[in-house]
Structures are given as C-alpha cells and as structure tokens.
Amino acid sequence: MDSRFANGSSVGTVVPQRWKFAAPFKLQSGDILPSFELVYETYGELHSGRDNAVLVCHALSGSHHAAGLHADDESPGWWDSCIGPGKPIDTDKFFVVCVNNIGGCHGSTGPASTNPRTGEPYGPEFPSVTVKDWVHTQAMLAHGIGIRRFAAVVGGSLGGMQAMQWAIDFPDRVEHAILVACAAKLSAQNIAFNKIARSAIHADPCFEQGQYKARGRFPSVGLRLARMLGHVTYLSDGAMGSKFGREIKQGDPEQGADVEFQVESYLHYQGERFSKRFDANSYLLITRLLDCFDPAREFGDDLVVTLSETLCRFLVISFTSDWRFAPERSDEIVDALVRAGRPVTSAVIDSPHGHDSFLLYSPRYFEVLGEYFQRMARDCSS
Amino acid sequence: MDSRFANGSSVGTVVPQRWKFAAPFKLQSGDILPSFELVYETYGELHSGRDNAVLVCHALSGSHHAAGLHADDESPGWWDSCIGPGKPIDTDKFFVVCVNNIGGCHGSTGPASTNPRTGEPYGPEFPSVTVKDWVHTQAMLAHGIGIRRFAAVVGGSLGGMQAMQWAIDFPDRVEHAILVACAAKLSAQNIAFNKIARSAIHADPCFEQGQYKARGRFPSVGLRLARMLGHVTYLSDGAMGSKFGREIKQGDPEQGADVEFQVESYLHYQGERFSKRFDANSYLLITRLLDCFDPAREFGDDLVVTLSETLCRFLVISFTSDWRFAPERSDEIVDALVRAGRPVTSAVIDSPHGHDSFLLYSPRYFEVLGEYFQRMARDCSS
Structure with missing residues (x-):
C-alpha cells in the first residue's frame, strides 16, 4: 500500500x-x-x-x-x-x-x-x-x-x-x-573507489594539474569516468539487473568487439551528462572531504x-x-x-x-x- | 584446524x-x-x-x-x-x-x-x-x-x-x-565495471586506438586504472577493512588534499605492477569475452x-x-x-x-x- x-x-x-x-x-x-x-x-x-x-x-x-x-x-x-x-x-x-x-x-x-x-x-x-x-x-x-x-x-x-x-x-x-x-x-573500499575516480580525473590530459579553466580546457573524459564508477556503486547489482540485465543495444555478442550492452550505453550517458554540469576540482575536493570525514x-x-x-x-x-x-x-x-x-x-x-x-x-x-x-x-x- | x-x-x-x-x-x-x-x-x-x-x-x-x-x-x-x-x-x-x-x-x-x-x-x-x-x-x-x-x-x-x-x-x-x-x-553490474575499465584504457592518449605498439607508446595509465578498479572488486569490503582500514600513509586528514590512505597507495602499486606485465589490447579483448560469455x-x-x-x-x-x-x-x-x-x-x-x-x-x-x-x-x- x-x-x-x-x-x-x-x-x-x-x-x-x-x-x-x-x-x-x-x-x-x-x-x-x-x-x-x-x-x-x-x-x-x-x-x-x-x-x-x-x-x-x-x-x-x-x-x-x-x-x-x-x-x-x-x-x-x-x-x-x-x-x-x-x-x-x-x-x-x-x-x-x-x-x-x-x-x-x-x-x-x-x-x-x-x-x-x-x-x-x-x-x-x-x-x-x-x-x-x-x-x-x-x-x-x-x-x-x-x-x-x-x-x-x-x-x-x-x-x-x-x-x-x-x-x-x-x-x-x-x-x-x-x-x-x-x-x-568511509570504509577502505569506499576510499578505494574514490581514489580510482580521482585518478581518472588526474589522468585526463585536459586536467592540467587543475589549471584547466585558466587554460581553456576541461577534463570531461576523466570526470565522466569518475561519475560512471560512482554511479555503479550507487546502484545495486539487483537493480541494475532488473533495469538492464544483459540487454544488448547493438552488435552481436558472438562478434565481441562491436557489441554494446544497454548498461554500458546508460552509464556512458550518465557520465557524459554529469561531466557537463560538475566541476572536476570540486569533485576532487568533495571526494577527499568524504574520505576524511x-x-x-x-x-x-x-x-x-x-x-x-x-x-x-x-x-x-x-x-x-x-x-x-x-x-x-x-x-x-x-x-x-x-x-x-x-x-x-x-x-x-x-x-x-x-x-x-x-x-x-x-x-x-x-x-x-x-x-x-x-x-x-x-x-x-x- | x-x-x-x-x-x-x-x-x-x-x-x-x-x-x-x-x-x-x-x-x-x-x-x-x-x-x-x-x-x-x-x-x-x-x-x-x-x-x-x-x-x-x-x-x-x-x-x-x-x-x-x-x-x-x-x-x-x-x-x-x-x-x-x-x-x-x-x-x-x-x-x-x-x-x-x-x-x-x-x-x-x-x-x-x-x-x-x-x-x-x-x-x-x-x-x-x-x-x-x-x-x-x-x-x-x-x-x-x-x-x-x-x-x-x-x-x-x-x-x-x-x-x-x-x-x-x-x-x-x-x-x-x-x-x-x-x-x-556476467550480471549488468559486472559488465558495468568492465565497461569503466575499458573506458579508462580507451581514454588514455597513449592508447592510439590500439595501435600503441606500432607507435612506440603504451597506455599504462589507463591499464593501471582498469586494474585498480578490477582489484577493488576482487576484494571484499571486510578484507580491505581488516588489511587497511583507514590507516594513513602520509598527510593529515584535516589537511584533506595532501592526505594519502594506505589503501590508495596499495591500489596504485597493484595497478602499476599490472600495467607493466599486461597488454592493453588483451585486457580489452578478455573483458569483452567475459561480458559475452x-x-x-x-x-x-x-x-x-x-x-x-x-x-x-x-x-x-x-x-x-x-x-x-x-x-x-x-x-x-x-x-x-x-x-x-x-x-x-x-x-x-x-x-x-x-x-x-x-x-x-x-x-x-x-x-x-x-x-x-x-x-x-x-x-x-x-
């Protein structure tokens, strides 16, 4: 009810x-x-x-x-x-x-x-x-x-x-x-996920050691990866299973390389959207603040x-x-x-x-x- | 016993x-x-x-x-x-x-x-x-x-x-x-983690669309990230907690930005080691094979x-x-x-x-x- x-x-x-x-x-x-x-x-x-x-x-x-x-x-x-x-x-x-x-x-x-x-x-x-x-x-x-x-x-x-x-x-x-x-x-596992997210941002060549704004660039790929990872950890295995299962968006699983599962496309979309509305330095700062709480x-x-x-x-x-x-x-x-x-x-x-x-x-x-x-x-x- | x-x-x-x-x-x-x-x-x-x-x-x-x-x-x-x-x-x-x-x-x-x-x-x-x-x-x-x-x-x-x-x-x-x-x-969650790992490799500018070997480069940062993520999913929250907890390797958690937890350092090390012994194209191929099984x-x-x-x-x-x-x-x-x-x-x-x-x-x-x-x-x- x-x-x-x-x-x-x-x-x-x-x-x-x-x-x-x-x-x-x-x-x-x-x-x-x-x-x-x-x-x-x-x-x-x-x-x-x-x-x-x-x-x-x-x-x-x-x-x-x-x-x-x-x-x-x-x-x-x-x-x-x-x-x-x-x-x-x-x-x-x-x-x-x-x-x-x-x-x-x-x-x-x-x-x-x-x-x-x-x-x-x-x-x-x-x-x-x-x-x-x-x-x-x-x-x-x-x-x-x-x-x-x-x-x-x-x-x-x-x-x-x-x-x-x-x-x-x-x-x-x-x-x-x-x-x-x-x-x-946070647990060690929580910190580990945050670490990987931060590392993805740091690894983006557009990050420019955080000076991206002054240089007219933006580490959107790194931020997208960080968000994709965060997003997976906010969902449950069961919920992802019910929502996407192994549904295929395109390609043939017997042809491996070209296949794309729905869950991949969804994650990419979520990461992309996030990278357009969030600042990478803020993401680094806030995940660090979380770790240290x-x-x-x-x-x-x-x-x-x-x-x-x-x-x-x-x-x-x-x-x-x-x-x-x-x-x-x-x-x-x-x-x-x-x-x-x-x-x-x-x-x-x-x-x-x-x-x-x-x-x-x-x-x-x-x-x-x-x-x-x-x-x-x-x-x-x- | x-x-x-x-x-x-x-x-x-x-x-x-x-x-x-x-x-x-x-x-x-x-x-x-x-x-x-x-x-x-x-x-x-x-x-x-x-x-x-x-x-x-x-x-x-x-x-x-x-x-x-x-x-x-x-x-x-x-x-x-x-x-x-x-x-x-x-x-x-x-x-x-x-x-x-x-x-x-x-x-x-x-x-x-x-x-x-x-x-x-x-x-x-x-x-x-x-x-x-x-x-x-x-x-x-x-x-x-x-x-x-x-x-x-x-x-x-x-x-x-x-x-x-x-x-x-x-x-x-x-x-x-x-x-x-x-x-x-694999479940949708498993595929999602593999997707993020692959995306990290693809995002590395040294990946060169897979032609890195011919061009004398290697996407070691992307492969390191992929492995770090894989590694976290191979361990349990509890095991990471027992092994690392919130132990700090360096820095002061009140000084946020400069702190490094032991678990971060460990993950980085594991990723680094893996990136020296594994091939990025093989990693892409095998995670895809896993998804499609x-x-x-x-x-x-x-x-x-x-x-x-x-x-x-x-x-x-x-x-x-x-x-x-x-x-x-x-x-x-x-x-x-x-x-x-x-x-x-x-x-x-x-x-x-x-x-x-x-x-x-x-x-x-x-x-x-x-x-x-x-x-x-x-x-x-x-």
Whole structure:
C-alpha cells in the first residue's frame, strides 16, 4: 500500500538566494578563505516562533536546489520526492533551507570562483574543506537568516554526515538529526573507489594539474569516468539487473568487439551528462572531504564518546540493498548512540535501489520519514 | 584446524612448452586466425592409461604459469597454493596442464603477436575471441599432446566458465567439471565495471586506438586504472577493512588534499605492477569475452537445457564474501544442474577474501577441493 506521503505536491517555482560573508573564514585546515558566498533555497514559511526550520544537507553531486523548479528546469530539485506540501518533509509545516556548500560548483564559493587575491579562478589552489567547515558555514548562514535552532538537520549519504556533525558541533542548535544512508566514516573500499575516480580525473590530459579553466580546457573524459564508477556503486547489482540485465543495444555478442550492452550505453550517458554540469576540482575536493570525514577522530576514535555530548534526537535510516553505505554502517551509529544513552529511532528499509534508495520513493521509507516529521510538527508552535 | 592439503610442496622449477598450429582456425565470430601458438605448462606425470590429466583454466589476469617457479621467478605461479605434491590438485597423482589462452599476452598468439599477413603486430585488429574459442583451442592442444579425455577441467572465475563450456561442448571428453567462484554469465553490474575499465584504457592518449605498439607508446595509465578498479572488486569490503582500514600513509586528514590512505597507495602499486606485465589490447579483448560469455544463449536462454546434455560430474564452489561472483551466481548453476538431473556437489565456503578467495588457502576450501580430487584419483588407473 502506498504511503500517505506519496502524493504530495510541488513547492512550485523557486528562486535561489545568495548570502555574502565578507569577513575572512578560517577553515579547519588553518587556511583562510578571504570571503565567501553561499547560494541557498528555502521552501515553506518560517513560523514567528522560528522553531520550524529544517536544514536539508546535500550529498556529493547535489546542490542547494533540493525541490521545486527553476524557471529553466527540465526536472525538479534532487530531493523533490521528499520535500513539498504533503510530502515527508512537509513544506506546509516546515521552513526548509538547503545550502550549496563551499568547495562545490553550483554557485557557492568553490574552485571555479575567482580568488579575490589573484583575480584568477582558485582552481586547484582552493583550500581543503571538511564536513566541519560545511557545517560551520551553514551555521553562519542560519544565524544570518535568523534561525537560532533547527527543528531538524537532515541528509542522505554525505548529507547525513553533515547532520551528524551538526549534532556534535552545535548540540543546542539541533532538535533532531536525521541520517539517511549514512556512515560514521568511509570504509577502505569506499576510499578505494574514490581514489580510482580521482585518478581518472588526474589522468585526463585536459586536467592540467587543475589549471584547466585558466587554460581553456576541461577534463570531461576523466570526470565522466569518475561519475560512471560512482554511479555503479550507487546502484545495486539487483537493480541494475532488473533495469538492464544483459540487454544488448547493438552488435552481436558472438562478434565481441562491436557489441554494446544497454548498461554500458546508460552509464556512458550518465557520465557524459554529469561531466557537463560538475566541476572536476570540486569533485576532487568533495571526494577527499568524504574520505576524511571521521568525527570520532577528535574523540579518541570512540564514536560513543563522540556522540555522548549530543543533545538532539536521532532518526537513522538505511536500505537493505545499499552496499556503499550498508545498513551495518548505520547500525554502528545506532549502537554508538544507544551506548551513549542518546535517543535514537532507526529503520532499515527494504529497497532494491542500492544507495540511490534515499532519493527515491518507497512506501515504508516515506512513511517512516513522514510520520517522524509529523510528530516533530506537532511539537512546533504555529 | 588446518586442512591436510595445507602443507603440500612445490612442483619445483618448470619450463613452459609451446605448440604451433599451422592450419587456419575459424573463430566463433567467423574470423580466421591464419595460424596460432599456445604456450602451456604441465606438472606431474601422465599415466600410461592417460586417464589422470587435469586441465587448469586461467582467469583474466592469469597465464599458463599456474604452479612452480620459472628460473627468473620471484614468486610462483598463480595457483601454486592449490597445485603440487600433497596439495588439493595433487601432482603426485594427476598430470596437470595449464594453457595460456589465445588473445592473451603471455606467449600464446594474441594482439601483441605478429600478424603473418602483414608482418606487423595484430594490435586492435586481433579478432574477437570467445570462451568457446578458448575451449576449442585447448581441445586441439589436448589432442596434440595425446589427451583424449580430461579427468577434470577446473578453474576459478573466468577459468570456471571455461570448465563449464568444456562440459557443454565436449561432454565425452570431461569426467569432472570444477567451477570455482564462477557464474553462468556476467550480471549488468559486472559488465558495468568492465565497461569503466575499458573506458579508462580507451581514454588514455597513449592508447592510439590500439595501435600503441606500432607507435612506440603504451597506455599504462589507463591499464593501471582498469586494474585498480578490477582489484577493488576482487576484494571484499571486510578484507580491505581488516588489511587497511583507514590507516594513513602520509598527510593529515584535516589537511584533506595532501592526505594519502594506505589503501590508495596499495591500489596504485597493484595497478602499476599490472600495467607493466599486461597488454592493453588483451585486457580489452578478455573483458569483452567475459561480458559475452553466456552459454545458454545457444539454448534458448535456458540454463537447464544448456546443461542437460553434459555427461560429467560437477563440483561448484563459491565464497561468502565474493560479491563479484556471489554464491547466488553459483547457486544458479547448481540449481540448473539439479533440474537437468546432472550430478553436482556444491560448497559455499566461509571466507573473508572476496573473489580472490579462490586463489587463497582456507581450510574448508582446500579440504573440499582436495578430497574431491582424492576420490577422483582412486577412480584413475595407476
């Protein structure tokens, strides 16, 4: 049976907003960003009590454009399935904020931006950024737009990592942290896949050691390969089997060399599309940031200690067929929260769609997420 | 407790042999190889009754050098763990043959060989080859060296596919087919990984559309990437976690860009090493051959029908942590054999080493394989 959150409507046309921080910002690395801008979107209305704000954090390939349509959009924002009137993150009840993170390539300050010190694009000189830096810049924006405390910080994958970091770094500014298809840190296998993706970009002769923009080139082949690899790891073997199987697009398998399977053509298309909308230096920066995320490092590598000073409630959701951030990785978080004596609700959702499940409708997923937000809504003033 | 097959000895120094087939050979594609050579090794003694011959089939990166040492070897052949006096494939009892397949790059005719029609290396002009072609050329060699019937044809991964094809194409020339970490065909996910590996080779500017040898170049970066990706899929998440975890080789994770995890360095090293010993055109050819392997295609896509005319006994072994050729893929073969009324023994071995498990010692694996061969030995004359 469908979830009652299956048939929400769209937030409609949205217009990104922009916030400029003119003061220098010290990153976790010690490097200084002389100034920076954040692009963000909001959906819904902030209550006068300012207690219904929800921060949605994006993952590797996402942006501030989580829901609704821009004037020139062919398809809606990346989490439009979940955000809107009557949807799990119900914009009739919540004021939703989604921020493009620094280091990215969708409008906030990143490697493709102009370095005010040189007048040239930062390119590979853009400093290293961490999840902590993202969370701290998001907190600065929240302060700027008058949100002292979020009813919830929510995200899938790398977005969930930001929600976790919020709970750790700003315990009194988050009421609920919602971690979907997340992990407390990447595994060696995760790092290995990221390494190969980065190596493919580095190997592209158009990469020019990151100076491609200044030289009028772009490592689209390397970025395409990186995305193809990422894409395979976001899907499950089963989902790829159902969608493509061994269907042949062209050629004869007895003639080997000229055959092309549907799955190959699909992957190539996905990689190609991605390479046209993403920046290679951002891809390098963000996969590295993913590798390095490990909040327990500051706490003697003890996740229980790490989470014991948090004050929010947690919702942790994972998906059976997700082998990139498997349910066991969510279990580690849940177990640590339980041992830390922190309140946590968790659900493992039966879904065939691999890591991508967190973006897609499935009845129990939407029911769990939607009901959780409904309960939160009842706690908010109106 | 260790298997009694754990402590066998080495076959010692071995010398490859070579067999030349001067007559044109028609491949499954219809293309003609004007002539070809096969390099092979043998271990143990052929009984006068010629009933103790075992054919070992190699996988993607293997060769004819399965056991023992060449004069200049630093490490022994690729399946030295399993082949030798007192080992599971006991060379005191069996006469073992291992053939480098055509299209490869270890001495048998392949893309790097000279095309007798042009006097130049075949390069990308080398015709497409199938598992069927491999098996038929192996059968020609067997005939040449006086083996009418193999006591067993055995292989892991792509080697197991050859054993399966033997059982189908030469039912009266195989007594036992032993399929280890095998599948009846690749899944969409498997094909996707191969596609990315091939794309990495194609993207290397030194690839020169396969004509690199003639132009004095070599796409080592592309081949390195391809191997790095393959390598990750041969290991399990757990095994990589135990071996490397998040151990850092150099740099500070708070300084992102300069950090290098041990697993990255290891993968780079493995890729580099492989790119020095393998030919890129062979890699393309063999991954394509893997994609196209699907013996049921000839039999209306019905694996039960495909296997129902086989006459041998089957042993099918898989490994719990192998996600490239998961136990479920072996189950498909076992189930089809059962439904076809063919005799099959099967074992799923608990091993943390992923697809690579088939190359490594583990007590139950060696016990199952060793005991199976011992029973076979009792059936052979002496």
